[in-house]
Amino acid sequence: GAGVSQTPSNKVTEKGKYVELRCDPISGHTALYWYRQSLGQGPEFLIYFQGTGAADDSGLPNDRFFAVRPEGSVSTLKIQRTERGDSAVYLCASRRLANTGELFFGEGSRLTVL
Amino acid sequence: KQEVTQIPAALSVPEGENLVLNCSFTDSAIYNLQWFRQDPGKGLTSLLLIQSSQREQTSGRLNASLDKSSGRSTLYIAASQPGDSATYLCAARGTGNQFYFGTGTSLTVIP
Numbered sequence: 001g002a003g004v005s006q007t008p009s010n011k012v013t014e015k016g017k018y019v020e021l022r023c024d025p026i027s028g029h030t031a032l033y034w035y036r037q038s039l040g041q042g043p044e045f046l047i048y049f050q051g052t053g054a055a056d057d058s059g060l061p062n063d064r065f066f067a068v069r070p071e072g073s074v075s076t077l078k079i080q081r082t083e084r085g086d087s088a089v090y091l092c093a094s095r096r097l098a099n100t101g102e103l104f105f106g107e108g109s110r111l112t113v114l
Numbered sequence: 115k116q117e118v119t120q121i122p123a124a125l126s127v128p129e130g131e132n133l134v135l136n137c138s139f140t141d142s143a144i145y146n147l148q149w150f151r152q153d154p155g156k157g158l159t160s161l162l163l164i165q166s167s168q169r170e171q172t173s174g175r176l177n178a179s180l181d182k183s184s185g186r187s188t189l190y191i192a193a194s195q196p197g198d199s200a201t202y203l204c205a206a207r208g209t210g211n212q213f214y215f216g217t218g219t220s221l222t223v224i225p
Contacts, residue, residue: 041217042216100145100163104160
């Protein structure tokens with residue numbers, strides 16, 4: 001597609017529920033990132049995919065968070081047993097795999113856990 | 115771990131003024147540094163990408179410089195306009211694949 005697409009744009013859920021956030025990267029971009037941004041803060045790294053595999057998941061805060069990219073394109077971030085502290089904007093970004101690749105972001109998915 | 119700092123946290127200037135935003139990073143071993151703009155409630159829009167071998171990049175009224183040895187980058191905005199009001203973020207990409215972000219500078223251009 002023309003840009004990075006994220007759905008849903010807004011998600012309100014109750015504490016303890018399961019949530020999935022979807023990211024469709026720019027066509028041809030092999031590298032895909034998930035970031036989390038809280039109000040007034042810069043984006044915080046969660047996970048990086050190179051193709052289908054998670055090359056770096058060191059930013060995932062705990063085992064309630066998981067992400068997949070089964071066909072090397074669309075990625076889904078999954079959050080189990082959501083907590084109020086998970087409320088944030090979840091940003092997806094993609095780039096070409098070359099070291100010089102510019103990072104492009106989607107509009108984000110705003111998650112609110114009540 | 116790479117630490118990125120942006121000063122000032124907020125800046126307010128009258129329309130037409132030239133201004134400089136600062137970004138500093140602790141580890142000089144970077145592949146590149148990228149500047150972004152973020153409007154309220156929106157994602158990040160890429161402004162300029164400077165490779166580690168470059169000293170500066172220009173796009174319209176924007177000019178970004180990079181000094182790896184001192185761990186600094188600046189974003190210069192010429193003839194500021196109210197439409198430039200936004201938060202500006204810099205991100206340093208280390209020799210891994212992570213991009214490390216600062217907390218941003220919130221810019222207000224007063225008409």
